[in-house]
Amino acid sequence: MLVFEFKCKATKQQYQAIDEAIRIGQFIRNKCLRYWMDASREKKVNYAVLCQIIPDLCKEFPFAEKLNSMARQASAERTWFAVSRFFDNCKKKVPGKKGYPKFKKHSRSVEYKTSGYKISDERKYLTITDKTGIGKLKLIGSHNLSFYDNKLIKRVRLIRRADGYYAQFCIDFSREELLPSTGKIVGIDVGITSFYTDSNGNKVDNPKYLRKSEKRLKKAQRRLSKRFKKGKQQSKRYHKQRNKVAKIHLKVSRQRKDFAVKTAKTLICSNDAVVYEELKIKNMVKNRKLSKSISDASWSIFTNWLDYFGKIHGRYVESVAPHFTSQNCSTCGEIVKKSLSVRTHICSCGCVLDRDENAAVNILRKVFPNTAGQAGIYAQGQTDLCLISESLLDKLTG
Numbered sequence: 001m002l003v004f005e006f007k008c009k010a011t012k013q014q015y016q017a018i019d020e021a022i023r024i025g026q027f028i029r030n031k032c033l034r035y036w037m038d039a040s041r042e043k044k045v046n047y048a049v050l051c052q053i054i055p056d057l058c059k060e061f062p063f064a065e066k067l068n069s070m071a072r073q074a075s076a077e078r079t080w081f082a083v084s085r086f087f088d089n090c091k092k093k094v095p096g097k098k099g100y101p102k103f104k105k106h107s108r109s110v111e112y113k114t115s116g117y118k119i120s121d122e123r124k125y126l127t128i129t130d131k132t133g134i135g136k137l138k139l140i141g142s143h144n145l146s147f148y149d150n151k152l153i154k155r156v157r158l159i160r161r162a163d164g165y166y167a168q169f170c171i172d173f174s175r176e177e178l179l180p181s182t183g184k185i186v187g188i189d190v191g192i193t194s195f196y197t198d199s200n201g202n203k204v205d206n207p208k209y210l211r212k213s214e215k216r217l218k219k220a221q222r223r224l225s226k227r228f229k230k231g232k233q234q235s236k237r238y239h240k241q242r243n244k245v246a247k248i249h250l251k252v253s254r255q256r257k258d259f260a261v262k263t264a265k266t267l268i269c270s271n272d273a274v275v276y277e278e279l280k281i282k283n284m285v286k287n288r289k290l291s292k293s294i295s296d297a298s299w300s301i302f303t304n305w306l307d308y309f310g311k312i313h314g315r316y317v318e319s320v321a322p323h324f325t326s327q328n329c330s331t332c333g334e335i336v337k338k339s340l341s342v343r344t345h346i347c348s349c350g351c352v353l354d355r356d357e358n359a360a361v362n363i364l365r366k367v368f369p370n371t372a373g374q375a376g377i378y379a380q381g382q383t384d385l386c387l388i389s390e391s392l393l394d395k396l397t398g
């Protein structure tokens with residue numbers, strides 16, 4: 001699935017109409033959730049049942065009819081996603097919170113499926129044709145939609161962000177551009193001081209511009225919390241600052257994404273196989289330290305792109321559990337305990353390595369321990385790995 005995003009240009013009334021459509025979508029989503037909470041005690045409620053209650057909802061609340069019927073269904077679908085994710089987490093016994101579905105108060109998007117809109121022939125305008133009154137939106141952006149047939153467009157999403165309104169097109173199109181083999185494989189470890197360290201000892205740092213705008217964001221957030229008055233109505237100055245924070249936040253998240261995409265692409269292009277470490281779930285649930293949660297967030301964006309580019313370019317991408325990757329010696333396997341502040345791995349076998357590099361080698365080893373491990377990968381149908389040179393495997397296993 002490809003996703004293209006455009007900024008929408010329209011009048012103030014049209015933007016208000018988009019807000020209204022988003023509100024209706026949220027209303028339906030919440031009503032479906034209410035129904036699921038109440039009715040599921042007595043009978044089985046699934047997605048189909050949720051869809052069946054929409055016509056009654058429309059009778060009771062006529063304004064809901066303004067939204068296209070398939071968009072109404074998409075809202076019920078969102079409820080169902082939330083419910084089934086909750087069930088899944090319970091079934092899998094995920095540690096920590098299971099994510100019991102919540103009512104939405106601040107939805108920022110509404111989704112159309114295959115009806116309720118029209119895309120102009122030259123693909124420069126999107127017209128929403130239901131009774132919400134959104135009308136014709138000008139699409140601004142560098143993507144070229146005309147390459148894809150209308151039938152491939154499965155969803156259109158209208159999104160409100162801090163700096164305006166956007167239209168997203170989800171296109172059912174799988175890209176595949178196989179790349180020539182490089183004969184290289186690599187393991188990478190989340191860095192504490194750098195963004196990542198690979199098993200060859202290369203470090204990639206967070207770019208300066210990103211650190212700069214993250215600092216700016218922190219400063220703006222501090223100012224915002226100073227202006228917050230508990231239990232009182234918030235001042236104009238507070239709301240102004242809130243808007244400012246939202247805009248910086250948007251900028252930072254875009255920069256973060258750009259960096260993740262570029263870095264992932266480079267890594268995939270220059271290696272036949274990439275092994276990375278999964279995040280520790282404990283960190284994600286418990287860690288309250290802001291800087292850590294930011295780096296966790298960037299890491300999962302980055303690894304998502306690694307998986308994605310790996311699929312497109314026919315590379316082998318694998319994640320491993322984060323057990324003992326930093327404590328074990330990558331040369332002899334001995335456990336060398338060290339606290340977070342110790343940056344160098346020194347083992348009695350004579351191995352002296354940067355802490356993160358040692359971890360990265362261990363991460364790579366979890367998937368490529370020796371030739372037997374390699375056979376296991378062949379069994380999964382990753383024939384590309386045949387191209388990895390013998391000498392490289394010798395180096396890894398020797």
Ligand SMILES: [Zn+2]
Binds near residue numbers: 333347350351
């Ligand atoms: Zn050792």
